[in-house]
Amino acid sequence: MKIRKAMMSPATAFACMLLLLFGLRVLAICPPMCQCARSHRVVDCSGRNLSQLPDSLQHNIRVLNLSCNHLGDLDRLLSHFAHLRVLDVSHNRLPRMPVHLPRALWEIHASGNRLRLLDKNDTAYQWNLKVLDLSGNELERVVFINNTMPNLRSLNLSHNKFWTVPTNMPSNLETVDLSHNFLVQILPGSLDRLPQLAYFYLHNNRFSAVSENVFSQLAGLRLITLNANPWACEDEENITDLLSWMQHTPARVLGCPCYTRHVCGEAHQLPPTGAWHIASYTQSPMSGEARDHRWPSMQAVTSSSLSKWAPSNQPSNMSATNLSAVDPVVFKSAGIPLSSSGRGLSTGRAHRTSTTPSPSSKKTSGVIRSTNQGLPLGAAQMPALNLLLTAAVLALT
Structure with a gap:
């Protein structure tokens, strides 16, 4: 051994030591069953049938994807990743949130596990957390401590087993998804500390009514979903307040x-005056039965109705072919949306005439009047023809 050291120069020995150290480090940067990027600080170990945390993970990783594996316990195994910002452990077999998660986390994705409870200590020290996704679990209760997670903006608790909306939710939340649960009530005051909540998803639950003024403090609300709930519309005492709130809120309400x-409940700004108008509902302009305050009232008849009502001896310039060609143009000029077939309101019946028709509706009324004039002309000619026939018979006799 001494002979080898004597034969090796100091520079060569130093180079060998560096090569050995860096060689071991290269092997330790990215586990062989994972993929790494961005200087090996973004690690993707998803879908590898892992039952335990891979060895040789670099301590300064920032993103770790462990989704779609068979992990059942990560307690105290991630605490030393002090620079970790994004952790994805979704679609595993975790019965609870891992204990001692890094406090530098910005996002935690833990959907599709077996979580039954979110304890107050699970999130007590997550001061930097912005996104928390716990959807698709078996949660019945979550416990938040006041003034914890001050930076949390998005909370996804959908597809769980909640019966009531969680209380003490972080005050700076902007998006809360509680859809697809078993929610039946919102306790009074539960939402009063959420002035920045903009998107609130409550569809596919079991609400029949909500407490009075429960949404009144949501000053920043932009969208709320209430569809697929068994609302007790016959119970006026409990549903009136909600219906009144819907009529006056500037937020968009899906599923009235x-x-x-x-x-x-969507606020519309009318172009002519610029005044705000709260519509009880809005409807797609392509609907066949659509009615809107912006559309002029008019007498409307489809081409099929015109051809049916017109007499057999109609004038040559008002043939059924001409009517079919003119009809779509008339409806388009009047502002009535065309159906997919290219015709107007294909209801098969006439509508009442407006008392103050628009200029375009006057054109349509003129077409209808000229068509209906064929019937009186035919009726007036019949007595004259009868007299002529009678005179001819008498002359022959």
């Missing part, structure tokens, strides 16, 4: 309780 329309 006690309405057949899909959208309600």
Whole structure:
């Protein structure tokens, strides 16, 4: 051994030591069953049938994807990754949130596990957390401590087993998804500390009514979904306040309780005056039965109705072919949306005439009047023809 050291120069020995150290480090940077990027600080170990945390993970990793594996316990195994920002452990077999998670985390994705409870200590020290996704678990209760997770903006608790909306949710939340649960009530005051909540998803639950003024403190609300709930519309005492709130909120409400329309409570700005108008519902302009305050009232008849009502001896310039060609143009000029077939409101019946028709509706009324004039002309000619026939018979006799 001494002979080898004597034969090796100091520079060569130093180079060998560096090569050995860096060689071991290269082998330790990225586990062989994972893929790494961005200087090996983004690690993807998803879908590898892992039952335990891979060895040789670099301590300064920032993103770790462990989704779609068979992990059942990560307690105290991630605490030393002090620079970790994004952790994805979704679709594993975790019965609870891992203990001692890094406090530098920005995002935690833990959907599709077996979580039954989110304890107050699970999130007590997550001061930097912005996104928390716990959807698709078996959660019945979550416990938040006041003034914890001050930076949390998005909370996804959908597809769980909640019966009531969680209380003490972080005050700076902007998006909360509680859809596809078993929610039946919102306790009074539960939402009063959420002034920045903009998107609130409550569809596919079991609400029949909500407490009075439960949404009144949501000053920043932009969208709320209430569809697929068994609202008790016959119970006026408990549902009136909700219906009144829907009529006055500037937020977009999807799935209006006690309405057949899909959208309600949306504020519309009318172009002529610039004044705000709160519509009880909005409807797609392509609907055949659509009615809107912006569309002029008019007498409307489809081409099929015109051809049916017109007499057999109609003038040559009002043939059924001409009517079919003119009809779509008339409806388009009047502002009535065409159906997919290219015709107007294909209801098969006439509508009442407006008392103050628009200029375009006057054109349509003129077409209808000229068509109906064929019937009186034919009726007037019949007595004259009868007299002529009678005179001819008498002359022959």
